[in-house]
Amino acid sequence: MLEKLAERVYYMPPYGETDRPTLGLISGDNFSLIVDSGNSPAHAKDFLKQVDQVDNKTPRIVAITHWHWDHIFGIQTMDLPTISHEETKKIVDYLKTLKWDDASLDARVETGEEIEFCRDMIKREMPTRNHLELKSPDIAFTNKIEIDLGGITCVIEHVGGGHAQDSSIIYIPEEKIMFLGDCIYQDFYSGDWSYDLNEFITLVDKIKKYDVHIYLTGHQNPQTREEMFEFFDEIIRLGTIVGKEVNLDKAITTFIEKEKAEPSVEQHEYIENFINGNKKKR
């Protein structure tokens, strides 16, 4: 069964073993909107089966948060009108021209176009990929689009950010719920996982414009406003401590001087993310 977040808002929790992201359902009187298409035909089918149990009357559309494989590989299987930011559509148009068999994936990891993590997860979710067919979104928007589903609304806004420049959020004003996709996560497609402080602050400003009670991210459980704001503050605080430093040991020393404590494993990782970001800028 889908998890129910509000009267007309449901989600399917993420599954880390094969990197299945959170999928959402906003059920209107005239239309329902599905958030992201899943990371495989099987994921898309599993989700649609569960959608049928809570919402079987209305026509459906799909909205895509960003171009990463785990959010778009189910578009073809869902077989519904699909909407995305214009940049997302452009990238999926390109991904359609690629081959997804083991040899092709391995070759792209060699050249750095694909990353090991995604290749391994793609293989785990779909041991063979003969059945995999990519489809591009049908409808593209530029900045922001509002969809009246009948009794409930979805505002889709492009917010960008380091994780994927095409990232969009999906906001449901009636319920004060926001689907963030992966936009708050690190950039992991250009070398070592990284954060950029200015980019992150710009992103958080865009997210905070909306009045939200519950946030859904692509790969975590739902989070309250307090939990999410605490995370934003922590990331910005760590990024500020790192500053323009490119040496990890020096940044850790600064942290210990300021905090009078060793960083936790998580904090250490975020500090390293900012160091990696600074190195890329040089």
Ligand SMILES: [Zn+2]
């Ligand atoms: Zn992603």
